[in-house]
Amino acid sequence: MRLVRRVRPLKALVAGLWGLALVSGAGCSGQPQAKAPPPPREVTVLTLAPTETRDTGEYLGNLISRQSVNVLPQVAGYVRRIHVTPGQQVEEGAPLLEVDARQESAALESAQAQRSSAEASLELARQTRERTEALYKEGLVSAQELERARAQADTAEAATRAASAQVSQRQVQLQYYVVRAPFAGTVGDVVVRVGDYVGATTALTSVAQADVLEVSVAVPSTRARALQPNTPLELLDAQGKVLLTSTVFFVAPQADPRTQLVELKAAFRNTGGLRPNELVRARLIYSTRRALQLPALAVVRQSGQPFAFVLQEKEGKTVVERRPITLGPLGELAYVVEKGLNEGDRVAVSSLQLLRDGAPVTPKPAPAPVTNSRPATDGGGGAAGGSR
DSSP states (O other), X not given: OHHHHHHHHHHHHHHHHHXXXXXXXXXXXXXXXXXXXXXXXXXXXXXXXOEEEEEEEEEXXXXXXXXXXXXXXXXXXXXXXXXXXXXXXXXXXXXXXXXXXXXXXXXXXXXXXXXXXXXHHHHHHXXXXXHHHHHHHHTSSOHHHHHHHHHHHHHHHHHHHHHHHHHHHHHHHHHTTEEEOSSSEEXXXXXXXXXXXXXXXXXXXXXXXXXXXXXXXXXXXXXXTTOXXXXXXEEEOTTSOEEEEEEXXXXXXXXXXXXXXXXXXXXXXXXXXXXXXXXXXXXXXXXEEEEOEEEGGGOEXXXXXXXXXXXXXXXXXXXXXXXXXXXXXXXXXXXXXXXXXXXXXXXXXXXXXXXXXXXXXXXXXXXXXOOOOEEOXXXXXXXXXXXX
């Protein structure tokens, strides 16, 4: 009985020491403790404010020279000399080429000789008339002789005028043998060579004025109904940069029956080195309004629904809220926001793939607000984009 009583206290002592060892071992075993939460992520924030947006349509335009002619000769003959080369700039009245005029020059010399003879006959007839009038006053000649002298003088004067007219006609005709530029412009291709025989219907070259050009654009009839003269129009380069701006001065009163497109025209001073008959991108500005715009990179899509991360203040922290939005047409840099966002909302525009709804963030202001036009790309009339 005494042995049993001694063993039980010993077992209790061993159990207590073993429990203490377990507690001490757990404190020194190096098991990982709970990690501290990560710091809020820094994101670039854009504060939304209404900006001017434009309802536009982009089309393919054709450039037309307001002054462009095909040069034809007014006489027939062989080409004797060519004064210009294709692409050369010429002034009004500058010689382009010459047609052989030796025969016409000889005819002019003959007419000049006839005029000289007529002038000599006129001078003799006038002197005869003066002498006859003097003798008639003295009674030495009859009235009949006086009338004859006066008639001869009148005939010689008429013959002189006819000879002078003939000379003038020959001189004018001789000028046609030198083909001149009707106005200042650029010479086109010279399609004849020295020695070629040309006639009144032979095309020699062309002269086009590129200082002032017209652009012709065909737009869908549905969109043309809202067009008025003075509607702004922009010409764009291949990268979409605006080259020249003008306003519409002509809207066709009827649509093309085959294409149902309406032609419109705008004129502008060519300071961009454009050429007649060139095809260019033209953008019509139908209307302007003020609306919110959101950068395209700030839009997150899920199952086709666009979202934006809007910053909110909750419990003293700045967190992001994923908010569904309704977008308008996409411009070059931004969407027009139709619904879901309000003026003054702060929207995250960076690190979107790393954000989650309710995640804390540290806002950083965007470098500059985004402004962009609103293109409504029409498909008709050679439009560069698809339908709205």
